[in-house]
Amino acid sequence: MNPSDPDSFCHRTVQISTGHLYHFIDQIPANYDSTRPPLICLHGFPDSWFGWRHQIGPWCSQGFRVIVPDMLGYGETDMPHDSSAYSTKNICNDISALLDFLDISKAVVIGHDWGAYTAGRFALWHPERLIALVMLAVPYVPPTLQHMPVEEMARKFPSYGYQAYFASEASTAEIEANPVSFLQVLFRTPEKILPFTKLGQFQGLITNKQIDFADGCLLNEHDLQIYVSRFQRGMLGPLSYYRTTRTRFEEEKSALLPAHLPPNLHVLFIYGTKDATCPPSAVRNAHKFISQLNTVALEDVGHWVMLEAQDRVTSEVLRFLSSPEISASQKSRM
Structure with missing residues (x-):
């Protein structure tokens, strides 16, 4: 597997029982030992499977x-027009359903950004499918007791202004018209972060x-063009995740989802210590709802931990998976 060559990975496309067509990488080691838990990695915004390119090979080799x-809504996976399809539930x-198709009863779920949020909710909606959970950059937050529209959040907390923009209908066409600058504004080193969080800035x-915007962008020209190609179908799907606030709240309230993980x-x-979207208070708060939580702070690293600290992320996950606790959890869930 060559991280610079998407074609060097094993690609599959299947229709799952929910009716959606999913494209995914399915990298199986030679002489695969089924006692090792499968890993399913969930990317965030604005990313794709390609965001895990530096970790797939090393994890597979182990x-x-x-x-x-x-x-x-991303890449070659289905892109429904109805935003409710993108609710976390x-x-x-x-x-x-994808795990069902692959005949996998339980897995380790690993998520970054929106993928981390989704991974945390997967532990609430489908706890029986989990062996262990890894979250990157975005800490766990429990279901809310009251709904707050994203526009109101942006008024109360100005740093959420970009989310109000992404949730607006106007953002779709504007971002589609400026794909390169859009990606270069978001994929940046901590030292070159641009002010985009307040309303109107992005x-x-x-x-x-x-x-x-090239100076300070984490993506080289080759990788940037791969990302641009991944968004050729448009931004409706990726942006729809920001348009599910009320739907998510209503689904979680109706299901009486617990605040605490199992x-x-x-x-x-x-998480990276230079990631402004992950303040220390949010990490401390997550401990209130997770009994078995281990945290690793990556010094001087920003939001894009899989790019900025490729080897460290790879090794920390492997260390976590090799712990006696995870081995015992794997055996008890088989």
């Missing part, structure tokens, strides 16, 4: 089957033709 889908049902940046579930959380 005997793990690594499954990495393009999430709903529905996405979790899709992941469960669209002002990506439509500004006078700024060269007490016997071992969870690893990895």
Whole structure:
């Protein structure tokens, strides 16, 4: 597997029982030992399976089957027009259905960004499918007791202004018209982060033709063009995740989802100390709801941990999976 060559990975496309067509990487080691738990990796926004390119090979070489889908609305996976299809409940049902198709009863779920949020909710919607959980960059937050529209959140907490923009209908066409600057604004080193969180800032940046965003971008030109090609179908699907606030709240309230993750579930959380979207208070708060939580802080690393700290993320996950607790959990769940 060559991280610079998407074609060097094992690609599959299947229709799952929820009716959606999913494209995913299914990397199975030679002489696969089924006693090792399969890993399913969930990417965030704006990413694709390609975001895990530096981890798939090393994890596979250590005997793990690594499954990495393009999430709903991304890449070659289906892109429904109805935003409710992207609610976390529905996405979790899709992941469960994909595991069913692959005849996998339980797996280790690993998520980054929106994928981390989804992984945390998977532990609530489908706890019986989990061996262990790994969350990157975005810490666990429990279901809310009251619904707060994203626009109201942006008024109360100005740093959420970008989410209000992504949730708006206007963002779709504006981002589609400026794919390169859009990606370069988001995929940045911590030292070169641009101010985009407040209302009006993000669209002002990506439509500004006078700024060269290449300096400080984590993506080289080759990888940038691969990402641009992944979004050729448009941004409706990826942005729809930000348009599910009320649907998510209503589904979770109706199901009476618990605030706490299962007490016997071992969870690893990895984050960068320079990631402004992950303040220390949020990490401390996660401990209130997760009994078996291990945290790893990556010094001087920002949001894109799989790119900025490739080897460290790979090794920390392997260390977590090799722990006696996970081995015992795997045996008890087989």
